Amino acid sequence: MADNLLSLMTFFPLLGMLFVLFIPRDNDGLLKGFTLVVTLITFVISLPLAFDNVFATSGGMHYREFHEWINIGGFFQMNYNLGVDGISLWLVMLTTFIMPIAVLSTWKAVEKNSKGFMALLLLLETGMLGAFVSLDLFLFYIFWELMLIPMYFLIGIWGGKNRIYAAVKFFIYTAVGSLLMLVAIIFVYYYAVQSGALINGFGIQEFYKLNLPYHAQYWLFLAFGFSFAIKVPMFPLHTWLPDAHTEAPTAGSVILAAVLLKMGTYGYVRFAMPLFPDALPTFIPLLATLSVVGIIYGSLVAMMQEDVKKLVAYSSVAHLGFVMLGVFAMNMQGMAGGMIQMINHGVSTGALFLIVGFIYERRHTRMITEFGGLAHKMPVFATIFLIVTFSSIGLPGTNGFVGEFLALMGAFEGGLRWYAVVATTGVIFAAVYMLWMYQRVMMGTVTNPANESLKDLSAREVVVMLPLLVFVFWIGVYPNTFFDKMNPAMEQLLTQMGHKPAIVEVHHPAAIPAAHAVEHAPAAHGHN
C-alpha cells in the first residue's frame, strides 16, 4: 500500500472518471455524489502523507516509485518516477483538499451536461497530482499538458459569456510556455547524453547534478522561467488570468486559483531554480522587479475593477507576486513565506471565488454596482466574507499574514531590501481594494430591489466554506504544522543551490541574564 501510495492517489480520480463515464447523463445527483466520493477518497488516500513525520526529519524524496517506461535502445529513456518531499507535500495536500470543495460548489452551479464536467474535474485532478509528484521531467511535462486540456474545456464549455475567447487565450498562453519548456527539457536531456553524464531517464535528481555551462543555463532558465512565469502568472504575462477567472465556472476558478497557478511557482522552486543555479543570480533582479511590479500593479488594477471576480483575479496577481518575491529571496524565511503563501492563496482566494460564486448563483451578476447592503439579508455570508477578506488582506492571526510577512522579511534579509520595501506598500493597497469592495457589496442599505429577496447561505454552502475557514486560522495561529515538514526540504534545496540556508548563529535564550526570569507555561495545562 505505502509502496505505491502516490500512484494510487494520482490515478484514483482517473479510475473514478472511467466510472463516471458509465453513469447515465441525466442522473445528476448520482454523478455529483459519485464524483464527490471519489475526490473524498482521494483526499483520504493522501492523508497519510500529511501525518508522516519523515518529512520533518529528512528533506529528500519519499514514497519513491520507479519503473522503467519508455526505452528506445538506450538513446531515449524515460521512467515512471514519482516521489514527494516537504515542498510538494503541502501542494499535493492542497489539491486533494480543494477538490471535494470544488465538487460541492458545483451542486447548484452546473446544470447542463454535468457528466462531462465531473469527468473533466477528475481528469484534471489526476493531472495536477501527477505534476506535483513526478520526478521525471518528461513525465512532469505529460501531466502538465494533461492539466491544460480539461481546464480548457471547463472554461470553454461551462464558462460565461465570453468563454471562448478566455479559453483560447488561456490555452495559447499556456501552450506557448509549455512548448518552450519542452524544447528546454529535450535540450537538457540531449546535453546530458552528449556530455557523457550517465543519465537514466529524465530524473530531475540526476539533472540536479549536471554541471551545465553558464550560457546554456542562461537560455534554459529563460525557457523554463518564461513557461512558469506565464503560469504563475507574473507581470506582464498575466492578462489571461482575469479573463480565464472571470469566465470560468466557480469550481474552475477555485481550482485554477488554488492549484493551477501554483504549478508556476512550484515549477520555479522544483525545476527552474535548482536546475540552473548559476543562471539564477542573473535573473533574480529582473524576476524580483517583476514580482514587485506585479504586487503594486495587481493591487492598483484590482482597486478599479467593477466585476467582483475580476477584482479577485487581479488580487491573485498581487498575491502571487509575494510568493515569487519570497522564493527569489533565496533564504529560509523567504522560501517558507513563499511556500506558505502558495497554500494561503489557495485557501483564501479559493474561498473568495466560492463566495463570488454564491452571490453569482443568486443574482447572476457579478458587478459591484448591482449589490450593496447584502449584510442585512445575509448575515452569515457577511461574516464569512469578512473573515476571508481579512485573510486575503493579511491580517495577523489569519493565514495571509504569515505568508506575506515571511516572504517580505525573507526578501528584506535576502538582499532584495528595496524590493521588499516597495512590496510592503502592497499591504496598504490590499486593504484598500478589498475593503472598498466589501463596503460596496455588503455595507450600506439595500438599494437594488433585486437584492431584497436574497437568501442566506444554505447548510451545504456553509459546509463548503468551513474547512477553508479552519485553515485560515490554523495557518495563521500555528503555521509550524506546515513549516516543520517544509523546513528540511527547503534547507536541502537551498544548500543545493549553493546558498547557506541554515542558521549561522542561533541566539540562545540562555544568553538572557538571570535577572529576567523566563517561564514556560504550556497552554494545554496552564495553571492559574
Add this chain to the structure above:
Amino acid sequence: MYSNLWLIPFFPLVGSIINGLLGKKIKNEKVIGGLATLMMFCSFLVACQNFFRLMGDSVKTHQVVIGSWMSVGNLQIDWGFLLDPLSAVMIMIVTGVGTLIHLYSIGYMHGEVGFYRFFSYLNLFACAMLMLVLGNNALVMFIGWEGVGLCSYLLIGYYFEKKSAGDAAKKAFVVNRVGDFGFLCGLFTLFWALGSKGVWTVNFVEITENAHLLQTGGLLVTVVTLCFFLGACGKSAQIPLYTWLPDAMEGPTPVSALIHAATMVTAGVYMIGRMNILFAMAPTTMMTVAIVGAATAFFAATIGLAQNDIKRVLAYSTVSQLGYMFLAMGVGAFSAGIFHLMTHAFFKACLFLGSGSVIHGMHHAYHHAHLHDDPQDMRNMGGLRKKMPITFITFLVSTIAISGIPLFSGFFSKDEILWWSFGSNRGHWLLWIIGAVAAGMTAFYMFRLVFMTFFGEQKTDARAKDHIPESPLTITIPLMILGLLAVIGGYIGIPAILGGSNRFEHWLEPVFGEALEMHHIAAHGAHATEYALMGISVAIAIIGIFVAWTMYIKNPELPAKFTAKFAGAYRLIFNKWFIDELYDFLFVNPCKRIGTFLWRGFDVKVVDGVVNGVAWVTKGIGAGLRYTQSGYLHNYAVAMVVGVVVIVGYYVFG
C-alpha cells in the same frame, strides 16, 4: 509565577467567541452584555493579581512563553507575553477602563439590533489590545496592533448601513495600514540590523539587551525608529496620518471612548515606550517625534476650536492630547508620556461617556418627539446641567482635568510634559511655547463645549425639550468612577517639586531608567523656572477658560461677530484645514486614476494588444494564404508539376 498572564487576553476572546457565535440565539441583552462585562472583569482581576504581585517582586521583567508560533531558519517567534511595569500599567488601564465601558455599553446600546455583535467586537478588541500590550515580541504586538485596527474597523462600521460609517471604517483601517507599513519596515530593518551583529531576534527583552550593538545616532537606528514612528503615527493619529480619527466618531460612543480615546490610539505611545532604548539612541528621531507631537497638539487644537459636533470636538481634543504624549516621548519624558496616557484615559473616557450620555438623552427626546435632528450638534443643546446632573458634574470635573487646572489629574501629567519639553536636554523652549498655547486652546474649546452643552438657554426644539432624561445607572456608575479617577488619578505622580515623590516615575524606572541614564537624558533647571513655567501654563489655561466664558456665557453674540470678522481663518479651521481634500487630491484620486489607466490603458490596450496583435498577425497570414486554395484543379496540378520540376532540376543540376 506569572503563568496565568495568558488568561488576561483569553477571557475577552472567549467572551467574543461565545457572543459572536451564540449571541443571535441568546437574544437576552442582559446575558450578552453581562457575559461580556464579566469576561472583562475577570480579566481585570487577573490583571490586578499580576500587578500587585509585580509590585512586591524584586525582579521586574517576566516573560511567559506559551508556545512557538513560527520557526523558520533563524527566525523564531513565540506566542509569548511580557510583564513589566509598563505593560502592567497598560493592562490595568485597558481592563479597568474597558470593564467600565462594557458596563456603560449595556445601557447605551440597549435595543440595538446588533447588540450581540457589538459586544462580540468589543470583547475582541479588548483581547487584541491586551495582546498588543502584553506581547513579548514585536510580532505578537503586531497581532494586537492589527487586531485593534480590525476591531476599530468593525466598530466604526457598526452602523454599516450608513455610508459615512462604512467610509470612516475603511479610512481608519487603510490609514492604519499606512502606519503598519512603517511598522513592518522598521521591524525588517531592525531584525536585519541586529541579525547582522549576530542576534536574530524580535523579542523586546533581547532587543533591549542588544541595542548597544547598534551605533548610537547611527543611520540604522534612525531609520528603524523613524519607521516605527510612522507606525505609531498611523495608530495614534499624529500628523500626517491623523485624519481617520475624527471620522471614526461614526462609531457608537462607547467605542469612541474605549478605542479612540483611552486605549487603541495610545498604542503608538506605548510602542515608543516599549522601544524607548532604541528611540533614545536616535536623537534625530526623538526630535522628529517631539516636533510632530507638538505640531499635532497645536494643529488639532485649532480645529477643535470651531467644531459643533460634540464628539468631533472631543476627537480633535484626543488628537491634540496624543500630540502631548508624543511630545513627551520626543523630549525623553517617557514616564510623563505614559502618565499622561493614563490620566488621559480616565478623563477622556469620562468625557466621551459623558457626551454619550448627553447624546443618549437627546436621542431619547428626539425619538419621543419624532424628530430627526442631529442629537450630536451642540447648537441644539444648552442648559442641560439641570436635566442631567450626574453627567454634568462628571463632565465638568473631567473638563477641568483636561484643562490642566491644579489639583486635578491632567495638571500633573501635562505640566510634567511641559516642564520636560522646556528643561530636557532633548527639549526646546519653542516646544514649550507651542505646548502651552495648545493647552490654552484646549481649555478654551473644552469649556466652550461645556458652556454650549450644559449652560445657558436650552436651544433644543420645543417639542423635545422636556423629554431629556438623566441616563440609567449602567451609564452613570461608570461616569462617576471615571470622574473620580479623573480627579485623583494624578496623585500617584505628584512631582518632587510639589512635595510629592513621583511614585509613577519610580514604578516605571526599570523600563525607562536605563535608556535615560545611558544617554543622559534629563530635565534640568532651577526650581524657580519650574515654578514660573507652571504658573504661566496655569494662567494660560485660565485665560482660555475666561475667553470661553466671555464668548459663550456673557456675550453669546460674540462668536458670530468673531467668525464674521475672521471669515477666512474660520472657514479654514472649520473645514479642518482642507486636509482631507488635500489627501484626496494627492493620494486617493491619483491612485484611482493610475489604477484605471493601468487597467484600461495598459492591461487592455498594451498587454492584451500585443497578445491579440499576435493573434491578428497569425490570422492575417492565414487569410492571405488561403487564397492559394483556389479550388481550381489546374492550380493544384501546376503546383505539383512545379514541385516535380524543381526536385528533378535539383537532382540534374544540383
Add this chain to the structure above:
Amino acid sequence: MGILLFYLTAFVAVIAAFFVTKCRNPVNSALCLVTNFLCLAVLYVMLEAPFMAAIQIMVYAGAIMVLIIFVIMLLNLGTSVKGNYVHGLAGGGVLAVLMLFLTNRFVANGQATGTGGEITSEVIKSVGHTELIGRAMFTDFLLPFEIASILLLVAIIGAVVLSKRKI
C-alpha cells in the same frame, strides 16, 4: 529488326499520346489512348514480359477504356462550350517542355547500374513469365496483394455509392 520495331512502336505511341491531349472530341482521345496502350503492350513483349502485355490489353485497353467510353457516352459529351484549353496554355506547355528536358537530361546523364539479377532471359524462357510473376506475388508480395484486393472492393463500393442517387 528489333530496333526498327522499337522505333516504330515508340513513334506511334508518342503520336497517339499527343493526340490524346489534342483531340477536341473525347471519343477520339479515347481511341488514341487505346492505340497508345497497344503500343505499350508491344513494348512489353519486347521486354520479355508477355504476361504484363496481356493484362495491359485486358485491363487497360479492355476494362478501363470500356469504362471511360461508357462514361463519355453516358454523359453524352460533345465539344466543350467554353473551349478545350485553359487560359494558361502556354504556361502548361512550357512546364511540360521543361519537364521533358529535365527528365531527358536526367536519363541521359544517368548510368543504369545494378544488372545481374537472377531473372535472366534464360530463366524466363525455362520457367515461364507468368509463373515467375505468380511466385513473386504470392510469396513476397502476398500482403500487398491482399490489400490491393481490399482496395478494389472499396473502390467498387465507393463507385456504387457515388453514382447512385438513393441508396
Add this chain to the structure above:
Amino acid sequence: MISVHHYLLLSAILFSIGTLGVLTRRNAIVIFMCIEVMLNSVNLTFIALSKHVGNMDGQVFVFFVMTVAAAEAAVGLALMIAFFKNKESIDVDDFNMLKW
C-alpha cells in the same frame, strides 16, 4: 541493341505529354485519360528497369499500379457522374467548390 535508356527516354516523353494534357485540357475525362498516359509511362519504366536489373519486383509493382488505376477509374468516373448530375458539366473550371 535497344538499351534501357531508350525505354526510359520514351517513358519520359510519354510522361511529359501526359503532363501537358493534364495542365492544358479542361475536360475532366480527357484529363483523366492523360493521367492514364502518365501512369502507363511509369509502368513502362518499371518493366524496362525490371528487365535491366533482372528482378521480378518491378513487374509486380506494375500489377499494383494497374490495380490502383482500375480503382481510380471506377471511383473517378463515378465522381464525374455525380458531379455531372449536379452541374451538367465536367469542365474542371467548374470544379472550384473545394476552396478556402
